[in-house]
Amino acid sequence: MRIHENAVRAGAAWTAVAATVPYLTLKVLWLTGCPVGSDDPGELDRLWLLNLLTFGMDAIAVALALAFVRPWGRRVPAGLVAFPMWVATGLLGTILVALPLYLSSVLVLGPEHSSGQGTDIGIADWVFFVVYGGFTVQGLALITAFTLYARQRWADLLRAxxxxxxxxxxxxxxxxxxxxxxxxxxxxxxxxxxxxxxxxxxxxxxxxxxxxxxxxxxxxxxxxxxxxxxxxxxxxxxxxxxxxxxxxxxxxxxxxxxxxxxxxxxxxxxxxxxxxxxxxxxxxxxxxxxxxxxxxxxxxxxxxxxxxxxxxxxxxxxxxxxxxxxxxx
Incomplete structure (x- = not known):
């Protein structure tokens, strides 16, 4: 049973790492001045700090995923794992709940007639699917890996x-x-x-x-x-x-x-x-x-x-x- 859990945890963690690649690549391109997916390079330049911040947030998600499968991950102080994972669970978990609801509303009520997602800075529609598709996979995989990690590290607490x-x-x-x-x-x-x-x-x-x-x-x-x-x-x-x-x-x-x-x-x-x-x-x-x-x-x-x-x-x-x-x- 433990071997099976370890295999699932490893698969989920590496899937989470892979799911960050499209987003991180997009952010690197924007940070280096390549406005792929946007028709307003000037606005992307003005959002440089936000893009750097979100790049860092996804990089932390990669570090968390590695902590869940590498031996050093069990030696990391609990707070250094728990706090960023608490934030990541909140951010990604909310997307896992909100995105299906939004897509269901599109299917039932039809597409919005307003300018919609991201058009304030001229973002192409495919960027939305790449970004939120990646967040969905990342959220499912990272939360799964953390759940199995927590079951081993804090088993007594979860049984209390x-x-x-x-x-x-x-x-x-x-x-x-x-x-x-x-x-x-x-x-x-x-x-x-x-x-x-x-x-x-x-x-x-x-x-x-x-x-x-x-x-x-x-x-x-x-x-x-x-x-x-x-x-x-x-x-x-x-x-x-x-x-x-x-x-x-x-x-x-x-x-x-x-x-x-x-x-x-x-x-x-x-x-x-x-x-x-x-x-x-x-x-x-x-x-x-x-x-x-x-x-x-x-x-x-x-x-x-x-x-x-x-x-x-x-x-x-x-x-x-x-x-x-x-x-x-």
Missing amino acids: RIGDLPRSPTLAVQRSLGCVAALLGLGAAAARVYWAAGGSVGMPIAMAEEHPRGVAVMDAVTAVMAVAAPTALLVLVFRVRPGGRLRGPLLVAWTAAGSLFGWGSWQLVAFAATTTRVTELRTAVPGLMPLVQAGQVVAAVLVLTVGAMALCERAAAEQPAPSSEPAAR
């Missing part, structure tokens, strides 16, 4: 039950922070539902005028994540169903909070970097969309903080107590 979490002195703080995360999540979810349903108050003017269907789908998915992450956290910190498996709510909190953090941070960075469209980004309620994005990032950080506190305390509680007997001479 909610009631096994210690009732530590910080539990009151954990519960308070969880409630704050829930309030922020509900606020972000309400705004995202409003925008997904067609509301335009607080949206950038250009986006509000076109209201792309893909953006509406992402808003709807983000709203679900904004409710799911703090809800799963509250299940853990209030010990709801203490006999239930820990891995269920832990998986939901991990994925949903990673989505809130990854996409919220990315959208904040993207808005800040696209200074060439300052006038288009002005909204009827100034700062509302960045405020929502910042709120979901803070909610995600609170979920991460509380989860890390609880898991670290559990690990500390499982450490054997030091012996009080003098060592034999």
Whole structure:
């Protein structure tokens, strides 16, 4: 069984590495001044920093995939694997949910009549399929490899039950922070539902005028994540169903909070970097969309903080107590 899992993990990890090649190649071409797939080289030049950032993000995904199959991957400190994989799970997992929904809407309702994906910078349609097709394969493969890696490295944690979490002195703080995360999540979810349903108050003017269907789908998915992450956290910190498996709510909190953090941070960075469209980004309620994005990032950080506190305390509680007997001479 272990040999079979190792083979699947290796296959998934190397598939994830291969899936990054088209995207990384495209980014290298854009960064070196080759505007393949775009009819606006000037705009690509203005987005050079964003292209460099996304190149680095995909390069980190390659490093993660290698960590899941190489011997040194088990010796890497847990945080150096867990944090980037948390972000990667949120970013890629959201695409795995949102992309089928968007494509289904195209099949049922027909293509959008607005300018659609990427045409602000003159991106050809085939680039969308190359990029998001690669993200889909990468997401499925990388998450599969990580799941099998985690089953070996953190097997005891995944077998634990909610009631096994210690009732530590910080539990009151954990519960308070969880409630704050829930309030922020509900606020972000309400705004995202409003925008997904067609509301335009607080949206950038250009986006509000076109209201792309893909953006509406992402808003709807983000709203679900904004409710799911703090809800799963509250299940853990209030010990709801203490006999239930820990891995269920832990998986939901991990994925949903990673989505809130990854996409919220990315959208904040993207808005800040696209200074060439300052006038288009002005909204009827100034700062509302960045405020929502910042709120979901803070909610995600609170979920991460509380989860890390609880898991670290559990690990500390499982450490054997030091012996009080003098060592034999």
